[in-house]
Amino acid sequence: MxxxxxxxxxxxxxxxxxxxxxxxxxxxxxxxxxxxxxxxxxxxxxxxxxxxxxxxxxxxxxxxxxxxxxxxxxxxxxxxxxxxxxxxxxxxxxxxxGEFSQFSFALIEGWTFKQMRQALLQNPYVKHDAAKLSDQEILAKLTTDFTQPEGLFFPDTYLFPKGVSDMDVYKRAFDQLQQHLLTAWQQRDAGASPIKTPYEALILASIVEKETGRASDREMIAGVFVNRLRLGMLLQTDPTVIYGMGDQYQGKIRKRDLQQDTPYNTYTRAGLPPTPIALVGMDALKAALNPAHTDALYFVARGDGSSQFSSNLDDHNRAVNHFIR
CATH class of the missing domain: 3.30.1490.480 (Endolytic murein transglycosylase)
Known part of the structure; x- marks a missing residue:
């Protein structure tokens, strides 16, 4: 039993x-x-x-x-x-x-810091610790080396655990930009550009980023701006004017906008604007520090995303008449 x-x-x-x-x-x-x-x-x-x-x-x-x-x-x-x-x-x-649930957050080349903030505020997976902070207060939590946050974050697709603080997102993108900027600066063609500091390179790269319609034109566009800087010519680039207009820009630049002086109006002020005007990808950064060796001083959009480059004003005017007027 x-x-x-x-x-x-x-x-x-x-x-x-x-x-x-x-x-x-x-x-x-x-x-x-x-x-x-x-x-x-x-x-x-x-x-x-x-x-x-x-x-x-x-x-x-x-x-x-x-x-x-x-x-x-x-x-x-x-x-x-x-x-x-x-x-x-x-x-x-x-x-x-510790395989936390994650979400992807994409920062896009050409975005402004305002657009980056808005995207973070609208993201349901982020804890919005920085929502009530000013731009300068956010920057102060990341660094003491800069006074303006524009252009200081690297555009990429990042993975974060759900519930992450938006400050962690800012910090990671900021750190990535610093690393990429240092790498690009160390690999620059020092003799090809009058750019004196990594921050100036970032400013120029942001202009190249906004002016480029076709990737293959980046080095040539950078070459044009480098030539203008070297000769003391005005950069005369519309994206900086648009940035300086802020919310006043409604999709079209008028003649009076080009004549309205702001720190970012490169039609009225010589040299680079005071800060970057957008988030900069690695390709634009490399182009700004390794521009094409060219005698071109002008370019105009062809209408298909590419640009027509000219080394003198007469050729440029003819290109403008052909492709624009």
Missing amino acids: IKKLVSLVFVAIVAACAGFYSWSMQPISESTIEFTIKPGSSVRSSAQQIANAGVPINPVMLELLARLHGQANKFKAGPYEAEAGITPVGLISKIVR
Whole structure:
């Protein structure tokens, strides 16, 4: 009788273990469910938080599984996603590795800092700690080397955990720009450009970024502006005028706008504007520091994204008459 009872208990234990193992390897849900584990949570509390978030899993069994795997003290707090088809074992592994749920945030070449701020404010996955800060207050939290934030963030697609502070986004994009700017400066053609500092290079690159309709023209456009700077000519570039107009710009530049003096009006003021006018990609930065060796002083849009370059005003006027007037 005792042997029979022991056998039954053994069979029951084996069956329970087999069932538990089978459960641990079965998909939890057919849809993706988000959940968050709070800082300082025990494995028991974490399992309950996961269940409370709507993940269809028994928290007691999840806790037991974590303990059996020796991972009960390795859970990392943060935002997660239980993807469709994930198993209890896979879920625990994700939490132990800290594979937080992420979102992508794209910064676009040519954006202004105002556009970058607006995109962050509209992003539902970001904690808006900087929402009430001024541009200068945001910059002050990142650096003391600059007084204006324009152009100081690198355009790229970044991955962040959901719930990240917008200040973390600013810092990462700022740090990336500093690294890329230093690299480009170290690889510059020092004899090809009158640019004296990395910040001046960033300013020129922002103009090249806004003036370029076709990527293959970047070095030539940079070459034109470098030639003008070297000769003391006015840059006379519309994107700087538009930037200086701010909200007054409504899609069209008039003659009086070109005559209205602002710090960014390169038709009325010589040299570079005081700051960049947009976010700068690596290609524009390289072009500004390694411009084409050319005698061109003028260019005009052909209408297909490319530009016609001229070395004298007569040829330029003829190009303008052909492609514009």
